Amino acid sequence: MPYRPQVDLDRPIKDQLILRTVPGAVDYLAEDVRALGARVLRRYPDGLLVEYAGPLRPLAASRYFDVLAVDPAGLDDSRADGVLAALNPGGDTAPVRFRVGDLGEDRWAMRDRLESGYGWVNSPNAWDVNVEPGGLEIGALYLTQRFGELQRTPASTNPVVAAVLTRLAKIEPGQTVLDPFCGAGTLLVHAAEMARPGRLLGFDVQTRWLRMSAENLRTRRVAALLGRADAAALPVATGAVDRVLANLPFGKRVGSHRVNAQLYPAALGEIARVLRGNGRAVLLTDDKRLFRETVQRTRLIRVIKEIVLARGGLHPSAYVVAKRGR
Incomplete structure (x- = not known):
């Protein structure tokens, strides 16, 4: 059975989050998150940097972003009070699993930081957090994890x-x-x-x-x-x-x-x-x-x-x- 990353959607958090979407959908995403009380700190052509406080469930219900990530600069704060604190990979004592993508020369330093500093487990084939240049992506909050994946034709609508x-x-x-x-x-x-x-x-x-x-x-x-x-x-x-x-x-x-x-x-x-x-x-x-x-x-x-x-x-x-x- 494939590994399914998990997160406690009802745990209150306070975090700065990167929400990635499709260019052209940013306005709809901004309207959605503002209605939840989030503050938009920065706009990108394909996403937003927002400050969010509250349970994750209402945010996860938005259909206008496909990836939620944490900026590496805010890693410690997120582990204390943010979305990384809400990760629940199988119980309070289970370690967080991660994989590191193409970070160039920083790849090994990040891997060592997560393993030695935080006790996370490097697990490229079954992970909770995917570390990419755009941030630490939360697997349980990918769009397909939140709503389920549909079968697709070659030209299916995103x-x-x-x-x-x-x-x-x-x-x-x-x-x-x-x-x-x-x-x-x-x-x-x-x-x-x-x-x-x-x-x-x-x-x-x-x-x-x-x-x-x-x-x-x-x-x-x-x-x-x-x-x-x-x-x-x-x-x-x-x-x-x-x-x-x-x-x-x-x-x-x-x-x-x-x-x-x-x-x-x-x-x-x-x-x-x-x-x-x-x-x-x-x-x-x-x-x-x-x-x-x-x-x-x-x-x-x-x-x-x-x-x-x-x-x-x-x-x-x-x-x-x-x-x-x-």
């Missing part, structure tokens, strides 16, 4: 990006939410867990991705209607959907720009058709020029907001598209 898309959708209780490119179901899971939708609908042309989506939904106990369908011909009644969430094919890892030139007009036409009056779609793509031109040519919809994100060397945009009238 979980932090999925949280941003879901937030932008402004899903209201009881609304019908559609993902016409559902893949492994990441956006459907986030919609269910972050909001209170009524019906969740997911379609994809790939049967193998639909099987993966069904497994992810089952694992997270999310009820949704899945079906095999082309986004250019959705089996959904006109005006039956309140919100659309979708990670469109970028034409890079999946599909091509030439394919998108045919797909985008048809898919956006269907999205405009199935949306209710004043409905909203949040669509992620890196084929930006084609997307904007297609929206301009599609009746009854318009772009009202664009958020540029970054992941895996790409800089896709999340477009909020509104339905005009009925």
Whole structure:
């Protein structure tokens, strides 16, 4: 059975923490942590340095950061009153396990400090703390540890990006939410867990991705209607959907720009058709020029907001598209 790092989420702490996220999501993360009483000390393109006091559980509930780390300069303070004091690797007497990443010439000095000075155990294959150039990462507070890991397709939406898309959708209780490119179901899971939708609908042309989506939904106990369908011909009644969430094919890892030139007009036409009056779609793509031109040519919809994100060397945009009238 794989080793699972543990932390006492209900132990009050006081610490300066580095929260790393996706470029483009920093504002949402800052809003989240300020609501918890945290003070933002510094902003980075992909994260925040915050001062936080209180139990870890509310902070761990945020979906807008994927890594929480301690600055090595604050190591002693964190061991006394901070997140390192809340580590619980298997009882009060069990030593903390760690691994040291690529710190260059400082790697061995850090290893010796943690072993000789603190009694920690160097355990590269089963660890509680991962020491990297950006700080001491807390394994139990990785995003996948906090919320669970989903099966992924090659083009699956990053979980932090999925949280941003879901937030932008402004899903209201009881609304019908559609993902016409559902893949492994990441956006459907986030919609269910972050909001209170009524019906969740997911379609994809790939049967193998639909099987993966069904497994992810089952694992997270999310009820949704899945079906095999082309986004250019959705089996959904006109005006039956309140919100659309979708990670469109970028034409890079999946599909091509030439394919998108045919797909985008048809898919956006269907999205405009199935949306209710004043409905909203949040669509992620890196084929930006084609997307904007297609929206301009599609009746009854318009772009009202664009958020540029970054992941895996790409800089896709999340477009909020509104339905005009009925």
